[in-house]
Amino acid sequence: MNKKRKSSSLLRLFPFVFLLGMVFLIGNAFITVDYKEGISGWSSIIRLNLAKLKMCKTQFRPPGSETLPRGIVASKSDLEMRPLWGAKRNKKPKQNLLAMAAGIKQKESVNKIVNKFSSSEFVVMLFHYDGSVDEWKEFEWSETAIHISVVNQTKWWFAKRFLHPDIVSAYSYIFLWDEDLGVDNFDARRYVSIIKEEGLEISQPALDPHLSEVHHQHTSRENKSRVHRRTYKVIGRARCNENSTGPPCTGFVEMMAPVFSRAAWRCTWHMIQNDLNHGWGIDFQLGYCAQGDRTKNIGIVDSEYILHLGLPTLGGSAENKTDSGELDQTKSQHSSDKTKPSPISQMSSGRSEVRKQTYAELETFKHRWKNAVKNDECWIDRFRA
Incomplete structure (x- = not known):
């Protein structure tokens, strides 16, 4: 009897145990799925954040701006003047820059040069090496020009300090000129058009060979030529010919009226020595800043030529x-004074x-x-x- 009762009890417990086991198995399956889904979800989030971090690291941020949100960073500047009040005038940004060393005794020459550069296309910056600034107010263009005055410094000293590539990166071409230039046969707009078409990264207007002070024959004007990139003359020990690969036969401009593309100027600026004032020697190394083949990317524009007077304006x-x-x-005033x-x-x-x-x-x-x-x-x- 006892055995029968035990068997009967076990039979009654079997459905309950079976049901409990099924509940356990089904619940465990749901828990496993949820766990896997949870792991998968977290894994996706981690992968997403890692990808975002990797993307942020590869994005270029100007040095010093790493702690700033990207949208607030103003990485470029220009030399445009801004009004102190009122609405900003909507005008087309100027594309190029003319920067010149200027002394007041050469004001007529400087005035003629500036008037050859369209006020709508060129920013004008004057480096005053004699301390005279207010005396330039008689010219209408002076009001919108940028004036920087430091006594007895050269244009290379000024350029190193005030023409940093990040400041002038808004301009396609930088004209870094002396003041003693005759421009009767020069048109700035045509000049820019020519160097764009010719692909010249560094250039200069040719010099009138009859009236100019010419130091290097390569820069003399060639008649009936638009642009030349090399000379075939004998210059000192150099016998210039088609096989010449560097200065003074090719890949060379003088330093009284160079014109640089934006990229060429960035390179050239770094080559200007901070503690050397006169810039001598740079002209023979400009080929390294020509953005490629210096025999092709550096040239002399013959159709827009200038006169170099060679005036010695520094030294007191x-x-x-x-x-x-x-x-x-x-x-005559001092001829009788022998003591001074x-x-x-x-x-x-x-x-x-x-x-x-x-x-x-x-x-x-x-x-x-x-x-x-x-x-x-x-x-x-x-x-x-």
């Missing part, structure tokens, strides 16, 4: 060259010292270039024969 305030009549008058050096002798002495400094800086630059090439193991000279 008395040294800004004036017309011969004024010099003769100054000489005349302004002309002071001028000669000042120019002599400036000349010595330019040659000294040339040797310094050449020495630095040689050492830089020697010590940079990763640098490859693309122009080495």
Whole structure:
């Protein structure tokens, strides 16, 4: 009887145990699915965040702006003037920049140059090396020009400090000119059109060979030519021909009226030495900033040519060259005073010292270039024969 009762009890418990087991199995399946889905969801979130982090790391952010939200970063600037109040005038941004060293005694020459550059297409910046600024107000364009005044500094000193590539990156071409240039046969708009068509990254207007002070024959104007990129003349020891690969035969401009593309100027700016004032030596290395083949990307524009007067304007305030009549008058006023050096002798002495400094800086630059090439193991000279 007892065995029968136990068997009967087990039979009654069996459905309950079976039901409990089914509930356990089904519940475990749901828990496993939820767990897997949870793991999968978290894995997706982690992968998404990692991808986002990787994308953010690959995005370029200007140095110093890493802590700022991307949308607030203004990475470019320009030289446009802004009104102090009222609505901003909607006008087309100027595309190019004319920057010049300027002394007040050459104001007529500077005025003629500036008037050759359209006010709607060029920003004008004057580097005043003689301290005179207000005297330029007689010219209408002076009101919208950028004036920077530091006494007895060259245009290269000014350019290194005030034409940083990030500041002038808004401009397609930078004209970095001297003041002693005749521009009767020059048109800036046509010039820009030509260098764009020719693909010139670094250029200059040709020099009138009959009236200009010409230091390098390569820059002399060639008749019936639009642009030339090389000369075939004998220059010192160099016999220039079709096989010439570098200065002074090709890939070269002088430094009185160079014109740089945006990219070429970024490179050139870095080559200007901060502690050297005159920029001597840079002209022979400009090929490294030509954005490619210097024999093709550097050229002289013959159809838009200029006159280089070669006036010695630095070396002292008395040294800004004036017309011969004024010099003769100054000489006669002091001819009886034997105890004081005349302004002309002071001028000669000042120019002599400036000349010595330019040659000294040339040797310094050449020495630095040689050492830089020697010590940079990763640098490859693309122009080495």
